[in-house]
């Protein structure tokens with residue numbers, strides 16, 4: 186073993202492993218194309234500035250995956266607080282993300298990391314009684 190070896194190899198970021206900025210942009214394009222074409226969820230976005238939202242989502246996915254762009258938008262709870270989003274709505278958006286990642290040939294490891302990372306925000310986005 187050479188002296189420069191570390192015990193744990195420095196892992197390449199999720200951002201780099203999927204192909205960087207162009208692939209993140211393609212994920213965001215594919216995701217909102219699907220969401221906005223889906224009458225079950227597009228009503229949530231009827232008053233939303235979509236170019237702005239896409240820009241925020243690009244920043245968010247950079248931040249989430251180790252890309253160079255920082256997220257300057259609202260915290261997830263605040264951004265979604267007025268929309269009364271339910272679990273079933275979150276499930277539909279997650280399904281659109283899943284289909285988008287698959288359509289872009291994102292590999293299983295990276296697919297799982299994106300799906301798990303976004304699933305972790307469910308409790309900040311869904312409104313629950315209590």
Ligand code: HEM
Pocket residue numbers: 226229230232233234238241242245257258259260264265268270274275276278303304306307310
């Ligand atoms: C993990 C899943 C999700 C992520 C990572 C996410 C991310 C984001 C981001 C980054 C913004 C922009 C915040 C800003 O402008 O500062 C946003 C806004 C928004 N999101 Fe989500 N979102 C998710 C799920 C959902 C779901 C399930 C819905 C509804 C079905 C939804 C509806 C909205 C709407 C309507 C806005 C815009 C609010 C406005 O016009 O001000 N989001 N989201």
